[in-house]
Amino acid sequence: MSRAEEYSIRLKDLKEGRHEYCFNLDNTFFEESDNDIFSRGKIQCDVVLEKHSALMRMELSLKGAIQVACDRCGVQIDLPVSEVFDLVIKQEDHATEEEKQEMEKEGVLLIGEEVVEFDLSRHLRDFSLLMVPSKRVYECRKEQPYPCDEVVLERIGFFEPERISSKTDNPMWDALKDIQWEE
Numbered sequence: 001m002s003r004a005e006e007y008s009i010r011l012k013d014l015k016e017g018r019h020e021y022c023f024n025l026d027n028t029f030f031e032e033s034d035n036d037i038f039s040r041g042k043i044q045c046d047v048v049l050e051k052h053s054a055l056m057r058m059e060l061s062l063k064g065a066i067q068v069a070c071d072r073c074g075v076q077i078d079l080p081v082s083e084v085f086d087l088v089i090k091q092e093d094h095a096t097e098e099e100k101q102e103m104e105k106e107g108v109l110l111i112g113e114e115v116v117e118f119d120l121s122r123h124l125r126d127f128s129l130l131m132v133p134s135k136r137v138y139e140c141r142k143e144q145p146y147p148c149d150e151v152v153l154e155r156i157g158f159f160e161p162e163r164i165s166s167k168t169d170n171p172m173w174d175a176l177k178d179i180q181w182e183e
């Protein structure tokens with residue numbers, strides 16, 4: 001089975017109604033994705049597809065972990081990710097320009113009526129990238145073994161809670177100290 005087939009949904013002869021699929025995105029999938037952010041990970045994607053004539057609505061629930069550099073200490077961590085995406089496709093060969101624009105506006109992906117297999121891999125790649133949070137840290141204190149580099153965290157004072165309250169660069173606090181509050 002080729003990679004494209006592995007992440008495809010067979011549309012030919014697909015009956016009306018609800019269909020469920022499950023795809024596993026692994027290291028090979030992400031290595032082939034060739035993105036700059038991560039190349040290793042393990043994500044399960046559960047798809048619920050509702051077919052109504054030529055229109056197919058898909059709900060894709062992605063859940064798993066991706067390997068990225070921790071924003072706090074710099075070591076590679078398995079960052080948990082989870083998100084739900086929608087994808088609507090329509091098999092239609094004779095849409096007018098106007099109808100095409102309308103569907104595009106509504107986020108409907110137009111595909112040919114003769115398409116036998118719908119390859120999801122590009123969309124799975126895009127969704128996986130969208131799941132990467134801007135801040136790559138998570139609540140990992142309770143994990144065994146602890147994934148972060150404690151030496152680095154020690155050096156940046158991560159374990160000292162008073163650092164946050166006592167040290168401030170905000171000049172507003174200095175100004176406030178000088179205010180004489182009326183009794």
Ligand SMILES: [Zn+2]
Binds near residue numbers: 072073077147148
């Ligand atoms: Zn860390």
